[in-house]
Amino acid sequence: MKRNILITGGAGFIGSHVVRLFVTKYPDYRIINVDKLTYAGHLANIEDIADRPNYVFIKADICDFERMMAIVEEYEVDGIIHLAAESHVDRSIKDPFTFARTNVMGTLSLLQSAKVYWEQLPEKWEGKLLYHISTDEVYGALEVTHPEGTEPPFSTKASSGEHHEAYGEEFFVEETPYSPHSPYSAAKASSDHFVRAYHDTYGMPTLVTNCSNNYGPYQFPEKLIPLFIHNIRHRKPLPVYGRGENVRDWLYVEDHARAIDTIFHQGRPGDTYNIGGFNEWKNIDLIRVLIRTVDRLLGRKEGEDMDLITYVTDRAGHDLRYAIDSRKLQRELGWEPSLQFEEGLEKTVRWYLGNEEWVARVINDNE
Secondary structure, eight states: OOEEEEEETTTSHHHHHHHHHHHHHOTTEEEEEEEOOOTTOOGGGGGGGTTOTTEEEEEOOTTOHHHHHHHHHHTTOOEEEEOOOOOOHHHHHHOHHHHIIIIIIHHHHHHHHHHHHHHTSTTTTTTOEEEEEEEGGGGOOBOOOOOTTOOSSEEEOSSSSSOEEESOSOOBOTTOOOOOOSHHHHHHHHHHHHHHHHHHHHOOOEEEEEEOEEESTTOOTTSHHHHHHHHHHTTOOEEEETTSOOEEEEEEHHHHHHHHHHHHHHSOTTOEEEEOOSOEEEHHHHHHHHHHHHHHHTTSOTTTTGGGEEEEOOOTTOOSBOOBOOHHHHHHHOOOOOSOHHHHHHHHHHHHHHOHHHHHHHHHTTO
């Protein structure tokens, strides 16, 4: 094999798309998928490539340093793409210890495994890379602002070469200071710091990317879009925090996987890249589009399920707005999103409506 790439969390939402892309696109790479198979990781997500000759699955906990050390040595790993993480903010508020263990100590376990193995090779760091995937939530929150005389959303060129609708004039850039507000984002921020510290202290080749909200097939149905598709289909309540005024930047998961591929092969070790969709939506506006889309695809009167919206007490520490500036990635490596949001959302809704068996299967696996 030309390369031996370890991908952590490859049975999860984003990870499964990255594994599928690498296994399919690079038949001369051996892809080693390590996943603990917690509630959000399912082999059902990657059944279609399970028998490929260049693919290996290992059930393991990244916090188990000795196990990670053994895997890295046995498969002569020269690249790591680290996606394994606890990622649901509500769960982090209830159980911060699990998030600290997995996101911080798990990342440290991987870093140390790679360091120990790579340092003793004749070529040492040459041709090696640990690429750590993080989140825009580490940056904290942005205000919803607008130019004088306008109301958000308004058209701006602040984040991309083309106009897009934005809810403020500020965006997260790679130099934005960290200001995490939840146990989840605090744990991810800590893991980011460890990755950069290994580069600065030991000279280890590392990369960090911070991405906006992902959506698309194979996302565990506790997150907003798949949960609400499921609830609309079965006419269950749609719980909306506060008044639904929080703004998020949405990125189609396959576009994120393409960005990871590009950055892994072309990014500069020691650098950071932001990955966003140039695609801001208030939660309540997104939910209304989702209702109309699901209703239409189910043959219902479009918008007839609007009465399912139920406003609930806002989440503790709920950041108002996230918005990623991806110009650096666009300018330096040539990546940009391939789908308009309406197209990506329609594809996503069609996938979940056509894969009810998958939804039931992953939900039942955790009961």
